[in-house]
Structure formats: structure tokens, C-alpha cells
Amino acid sequence: MLAVSTLLFNPALGQKIRSDKKEKKCVICHAQWHVDRTQEDQLIPDIETNIFLDGRPAMVSNEEMCLSCHDGYVLDSREVFNSANHRGDLDISHLKIQGLPLGQDGKIYCGTCHTPHALKPDQRGGLAPFLREQVTNSTLCLDCHSNQAGDHKNHPIHVKQPANHKLPESAFFGDNNSVECLTCHPLHRTQAAYGVEGNDRSELCSACHSDYFNIQLSDHDLPLVAENKKGGLPFSMSTNQDVCATCHSSHAGKGPAIWAMDLKPSDGGNAVCLGCHSVEGSGREKAFKHAGHPVADEQFAKDIPVLGISAGDRILCTTCHNPHQWDSTQSHQLSSANEEGTEFTSFLRLPDDETGQLCTACHDNKRAIIQSDHSTTRAGFEQYFAKSGQVRGQCSVCHETHAAVNLKVENAAEVADLSKTLCESCHGITKSNPSQAGFNHPLGEDLGIDFQLPTNGGQLTCITCHDPHIWGTVQDTSLTKDLVASDANSFLRIANWPEPQLCLTCHEDQNSIMMTDHDLGDDQQNACSVCHSAHKAQGQYGILSVWDESAGNTYNESFCFSCHQLEGRAADKIPEAWTHPQKYRTITPNLRGSGKWIDFPLFDHDKPNKTVGFIDCFTCHDPHTWSYNDLLAKQHTDNDEGDFMTSFLRNPSKQTLCTDCHGPNTLWKFKYYHDPQKRLRY
Amino acid sequence: MKILLILLFLVFSLVAQPAAEIIYRFNKGQMNYPTDIAVLQDGRICVADGVNGRVLVFKKSGKFKELRFPAMQRPLGLAADLNGGLLITDTQADVIILLNRKLKVNSIIQLLKVVDATDVLPVSGDMLWVVDNDGHRILIMDRQGNIESEVGRKGSSGPTFNYPASIAQDSKGQIFITDVLNGRVQLFSEYGSYYGQVAKWGITPGSMYRPKGVAVNENGAFVVTDSFTGVIHYYQSQSSKGALLSTREHELIRLKNPLGVAWGNDGILWVVESGSGDLLGVKLN
Helix, strand or coil: CHHHHHHHHCCCCCCCCCCCHHHHHHHCCCHHHCHHHHCCCCCCCCCCCCCEECCEECCCCCHHHHHHHHECCCCECHHHHCCCCCCCCCCCCCCCCCCCEECHHHCCCHHHHECCCCCCCCCCCCCCCCECCCCCCCHHHHHHCHHHCCCCCCCCCCEECCCCCCCCCCCCCCHHHEECHHHHCCCCCCCCCCCCECCECHHHHHHHCHHHHHHCCCCCCHHHHHHHCCCCCCCCCCCCCCCCCCCECCCCCECCCCECCCCCHHHHHHHHHHCCCCCCCCCHHHCCCCCCCCCCCCECCCCEHHHCECCCCECCHHHHECCCCCCCCCCCCCCCCCCCCCCCCCCECCCCCCCCHHHHHHCHHHHHHHHCCCCCCCHHHHHHHHHHCCCCCCCCCCECCCCCCCECCCCHHHCCCHHHHHHHHHHCCCCCCHHHCCECCCCCCECCCCCCCCCECCECCHHHHECCCCCCCCCCCCCCCCCCCCCCCCCECCCCCCCCHHHHHHCHHHHHHCCCCCCCCCCCCCCCCCCECCCCECCCHHHECCCCCCCCCCHHHHHHCCCCCCCCCCHHHCCCCCCCCCCCCEECHHHHCCCCHHHCCEECCCCEECCEEECCHHHHECCCCCCCCHHHCCCCCCCCCCCCCCCCECCCHHHCCHHHHHHHHHHHHHHCCCCCCHHHHC | CHHHHHHHHHHHHCCCCCEEEEEEEECCCCCCCCCCEEECCCCCEEEEEHHHCEEEEECCCCCEEEECCCCCCCEEEEEECCCCCEEEEECCCCEEEEECCCCCEEEEEECCCCCCEEEEEEEHHHEEEEEECCCCEEEEEECCCCEEEEECCECCCCCCECCEEEEEECCCCCEEEEEHHHCEEEEECCCCCEEEEECEECCCCCEECCEEEEEECCCCCEEEEECCCCCEEEECCCCCCCEECECCCCCECCCCCEEEEEECCCCCEEEEECCCCEEEEEEEC
16 A cells, blocks of 8 residues: 555656766766756756866866765765865865866866876876876876976986885885875875874884984984074074984985085085084084095996995985984984994994994905004904094094094194104004114114105105005015014005015115025015115114124224124124224215215214224125126125126225225225235235 | 546545654754664664764754674664664675664674675564575575575565665565665565565656655654655555655755664654765655
8 A cells, every 4th residue: 555655646757867878978077968957957066167277167076076975875985075184175276287177166176187097006007096197107296296307306206216215004105016196195084194103204204214213313403403403503494394304305306315504516415414413503613624535526447336326426415414313323323412423323324343334345455454553353453442532433432534634643734743743652662562662774864765655745754664554565465463464464554575675666776686695585585675674774774683792993894794604694704804094084975975875874882973094894895786887786686706897886986985095006005905814915 | 447446546545645744853963974874763863974983873853872782883774673762784894783772782693795785674483584685685684694585686576676775664664675786676575485576767757766754653653765866755554645844835845865873762863964964854744
């Protein structure tokens, strides 16, 4: 009965739907096209002119139409409508939007980005979810945000997602897993973006840039520094600005680092750093002094992967420093209190630790120091560090990076020889370290020759002969500690064994000793060091080595007789007579105007005398030269018997000063000088 | 006979067009896109505030308390249970939550993911009619979730649906189901027999564009909300010609995306205005 009455009296039942299926398919959303739209009592609100496309009314459904299905009863988009992002009340007056429909007052609404006429997501080329253009390559976003399309002003898009990102699974990635606009700006969520709390987007940034997030609590955590630092920062910061946004602007930034602050073009690649680390910047306590290790001007010749450097890159502040990480080992507590850095901290990319990681990354030719006696790990340095309070870095113990002088010497500007002073800070003559007491190879002398060894303004210094980074260029190049020094190592800059190359670099004229009977080098010593000691010599003249006591009354005699004696190496070349009356002192050739002093050097008992002296062994003999005549130069050490033209004699007798006293007898005196009988006869 | 039929038609189609007045407007701005409403036996009014993951329970004074349960994520449909409790459908969590009189969780029915339960109706025999919106059908299940039968399929004629939304039952057992994109209300017996439809799809009075909420009072009068046109259709009975709620001044009452609707024990008609997030109390004279 009920059914019958329903059929009878319900005017709606059995009535043919006025609009056919085809019409309804469109009118289900385009209500304005309904055939009853012209009826006076129709119920559709005025929707004809509330959507515009490029300024003209468009036949596009409005937001209320979208909501009429997406309110949960056809599709559930309640959360989307409630989303804080891309609501219709956005101010878009600064955007140039073309080809996309806008709602009343020119504001965006659902239909600006979406259309049910897009291909379904599961269809080939489909745009999910019913979008007007692709978002997988950010095209749709950039239609409106075209001012953010250019590179170098914005965070890059279309780049591959980081392998270990911490974004939630729901995070959006584009074609080929690329980072796109929606990766950071997930629309239609109640939360604006992952990890964003108010103005603080640092958690979002750190989801991909986790390494950079080590900046927290460091002196580059500027919001925190502003709180901790007495007097705050010398520039204003908007409240609640996060640690990332203080320096970086994801959009409309400056330069590759999307820098939020102004950059000075003249600072080039270091402008980001110098913006703060200048004398008037917020990091003025650590102002860059434009001195020390070079930056900007030099280019790398090779790749240095450990620092992320490619050949051709310029040396910048960021080559050594990582502004996001105070401590590369992450083992030091942070305070944001502008604490003084060490070789482990100081925003260094790598520590200057016992292996000198940072410096040797580029200066790999200095790596040999690590296992040498100059390594800071050896016991002696512990005392030094304790006493001086210096940093312990393998390199920074001696080198200063950001000073005009790259050596760590106090009052460097007033020091004449920096490297000598630095060397002496350990090798100085002190009660506790008497190692260098005695006579040494003279320093500070003007070499007057042009060669490729380092000097102190052209003058000889420690590093002329020594390279403190390499124990030996011939032997023991990387061996460890407390080795017995020899001519083959001893931190000598040039190989000095078996040939005395280092010595001969300066003393080239002494090369004549080679292959003579005085070439006494062995498996430890070269031809020079048999007789000479650069350090701890017996005396300053000739820096002659200390020998056991031997016969002889003069400085020369005692030295020569150390070999030319019965027990000596030159036992078969012992002169039977040799003395010259010392009471007759002679004026030297240079004073007489007849030649150079070295032509016939004269001596006191313990040293040369450049004015008046007596005749000694070296007066007539030059132990370095077998013959003054090059044609008679010795080619082998066969202990030949010499004559008046050889025998290590300096000059032809006719040019000597002997004639002044000995007149015509000079020749005989000279010839029989070492003959005890005949020398008396004449 | 024809004259008799015409007379009968005129009698039944004489509609006392009620003058309506909005006398309550609660909670402006505190709810976000609320959907459904149910009036409990004790007169309290429950509103599904799904975006905020809660159900609000109002007194007529406007004071409210909120219900949250671990199993509830985004509630959408509500129904007063026959035992004085409350039934909640959640399309995000795919559950139906059964609350007792004290509004404590009694049991939870876990639905299959494919079931999009936008509303539920308790019927005699401890059975539930569950509106499967995406499935274009009604699932009839026991309170453990065992489906005993289903009603309808996708279509536009006869006992079919194109996105069924809400469900209600009159005192005689007849069941009313809004059929959103078909623009009508489908009528069924409690046993699933199809009785026919009320209204048609359209944009003029007597037709519906986006019917969503439906509620029947003890006298058989029922109302249907139209979320796009914003009007509330009023039917004195299922056989009467529909009217639109208007003020005394014959001004049509237009709401901003009205959805769920329910009769209060005192005759007040409670309507969820989803677009504004408000709960409205409408007095009909």
C-alpha cells in the first residue's frame, strides 16, 4: 500500500530526467549550463562571472562547486580545503598569472591548478591529481612563480634528491627522483612543510643538508649568537629567524649560495665570508687580514677529492673552512660564545691533527714530516706544547695561516731571520737543549749567487740547507724517530750523499776534491763531511770536524796530521819536516796588493789571519784541489805521488810571496820544504 | 475515480510551508569542514569535526566537549544508536566506532579498505546499514562487521546510486538515502526492498543538485540539505511536494555548504554548515 501510494502521489517518481545523460555529464559541474538556468526560481547562485581567465569571464567551475563533491561525500578533500597553503586569500598581486583561471578578486582557487578535464593520473601522460600542468618538473608552480625560475637566486630544482634525505615517505619528488617545488612546499597539508615551525625551517633544510646542520650551537649559529653575545650582533635579525635563513634565502638569494645578505662584488668568491669577517662586519673579531695563506688568486692544478676540489677551482676561504661545521671530528663541545678555535675546530674541513690532514690534502709533498723527528707526536713536543700552550697541529705548530708571515714567530715583524728564529725555538742553545752549542756553518751571509734554494732575503739560513718536512731525500725518507743523522738524511734539502750535492750547490769550486786522494767519503759521509761539520764543528774557520788529538802545533797541523800520521789514513804521506818559523809573520797577499788572501792564506794559531800571519799547511796546500792546473786534475784515488805541479799545492812557486824573504833560494826552499836535510841546506 | 485521485493528490500535496528561523549558531570558527550530526537520546548534539580528528558533543547552551579516540582519525558520519549511544564512521581509518550511552568505545568494526563508509544507520535486529559511498551501495552488516547483504549498485535509475551519502529512517522503518550525483533521495524498506525515489536531479525547487544530509522526524517529515545550492528541502511526508525552508518573510534560507542534518527531541532542526564550520539550530513553525 505504501509503495503504491508512493508511486501515486510522489510527483518526482517516474518522472523523466529532463536533462539527458550527455548534458548531465557536463552540467554536473557546469551548473550554469543547465537548461533550467533561465528559470526564475532556479536555485543556482550567480556563478557566471566569478571565475576569470586572463581577465575575462571563464566557464570554469568555482570553489563551491569543487567543495560540493570534495566535502567527503564523493571524495574526501576536507583536509585540502582546510590546508594553510594556497588558500584563496593569498596575496598574489605580485605575480603575473596567465592562462590559468582565477577566482573572485583575482585570487587563486582549486580550479587555478586543477581541472577534471586533465587526463586521469593512470592514463599515459596523465597529470596527477587532475592538474592543469606537470608538477613533476615544477612547470605548474613556475607558471605563477616565474620570478623564482632562474637559477642562482633560488634553491635549485630538478636536481637529484640526496641519497640519505630524512624527508618523510610522503615527500614529493619529481621526474628521476628530482627535487622540485613540491618537495619543500607540500601543498594542501595542514602543516606548511615538513619540519617547519613558524619561521623556523631549519629542520626542513637539514632533512637533506644534514651535514650543514652541524652549524647548530656553533659561532655561525647566528640566532643563538645574537642571544649569547654581549651586545648582540651588529646587524638586525628578524625575530624567530632560523639558523639557515639567517644566511640563506631559499628564494631571491644572491649568488650560488643563495645568500640572504648583500655581497660585495670586489670580494669575489670570498664575498660570502668577507661580508661578516671584515673589520666592520659582524665577525670582526675574526676579520680576514688579506694576508697569509693565499686565497682567490691561485687555482688548483689537480683534483683534491677529500676537500671536494676539482682542478681549476680557485683557492677560497671555503677550501679549508666549512662554515657549517665548527669541529670536523664533532668531538668538541660548542658554546656559540666566540671561543678561540684550535687546529681541530675553527670551522676547518679537516683537522690539522697528528697526520696534518687538512694541510697535506694539498701539500702532499710535506706529508713525510708525519713520521719524522719533526712530527708533533714525538715526546719532545709534549714538553714544548705544555710550556708554550701552542696548538698541537702537525703543521700549525710552525705555520701561521692568517698572518702576514706564515711562520709562527713572535713579533715576526721585528725578526730578521724568521726561519732561523723558528728553528731555534726548538734547536736553540739552552741549558736543556745544548745540541747546537759549538761552531756551525755560518748563516746570514750574502750568498751572492743565484740558485734555487730558499734563502732569507738572499742570505743563507737554516732552510737553505734543510727542509724540515723531509728527513731524507736519499735514505730513510719516511722512517721514524731518533735516527742517527747522516749525509743521506738529516732533513737536508738536497741529496748530500754519496755525492755532496748540497754542499757543492754553493761551494762549486770545491768540486775539485772529487776523485782525488782527499775524496774520503764512505757509506756514511760524503767527501765534504769527512773534514767539515756544518754543526758542532771544532772551530768556525772551515767548520772543521772535531778530531781526536793529534800531533801538530797549529790549527792546520793538528787537523792535517789527524790523517797524515802513522796511525792515520794517510800514513804513507807523512811529511818529515813542515814547520816554518812562526816568529816571521808575513803580510797577506791581499794586504800586499799581490792577490787574494786565499792565494796564500796565513794563520794565527787557531784561526786565519787576513792581514799578518804565519805560514801553515793550508798556506801552500789546498786540500780540495790536486793541482792548480786543470789539465793535471786527478781522475782517480790511487794515492799517486805528487810533484810541484800537483800535491794539492795552490800556486806556482814563482807567484808566491816566498821570494820576499828567500830571494833566489825560494825555489829550493819550496822544493825541499818537507825534506828535513835539504831544507836546511838552502 | 480520476476526480478522486486528483482530490487526493491535492490534499497530499498541500504543504504547510514552514517558516524557519535560525535560532542557534554555535562554535563559529572552531570546527573545520564538519560533516555530519546526530542527536542523542538525551538531547545532546554530536558533530563530526573530521579535519580536527574529533567529534564534538554540544549541549543546547552551546557548551561542548570533544571526543577523541586512538582508533579515530577523520570521522565523517554520525548516527544516534538505538541504545542511546553513538555510531561514528571514519573514512580515513576505515572503521565504524560504536560508543555506549556514556560515549565510551563499545566496539570497533574494522572495514575493508575499499569500503568508504560515509554514514551508518542502526536498524532493528541489531543490524547496521552502512553507506559505501565509493562502492555506490549499502552494506547491511551485524555489529561485528559481518556483511549479510548489500543493496544497490552504481547507476542512475531504480535501486542504484551515484555516490550515496547519508542515511536516515522514519518511525515506520522506511529508510532514506541521499544519492548525491543522481540528485535524489532513495527509499528502501528495512529489508532492502526498493520503494522509489524522492526528487530528481536539477536546479529548480523540487529537484536537488547535491543532496547530502537527510533526517526524518517522528511525524514522517524529512529534510534534505543541498550542499551546492545551500537550501534545505522540506517534505511534510514522503508523498508530499517538497518545499524549501524560508523565513517568515519568505526569504529562502541559504546556507554555506550544508551537510549533516538531524532533528532534535524538541523539534529543533540541527544543521551542520560545513562551509562556515558552524552548527545551526533551526526552528520550524
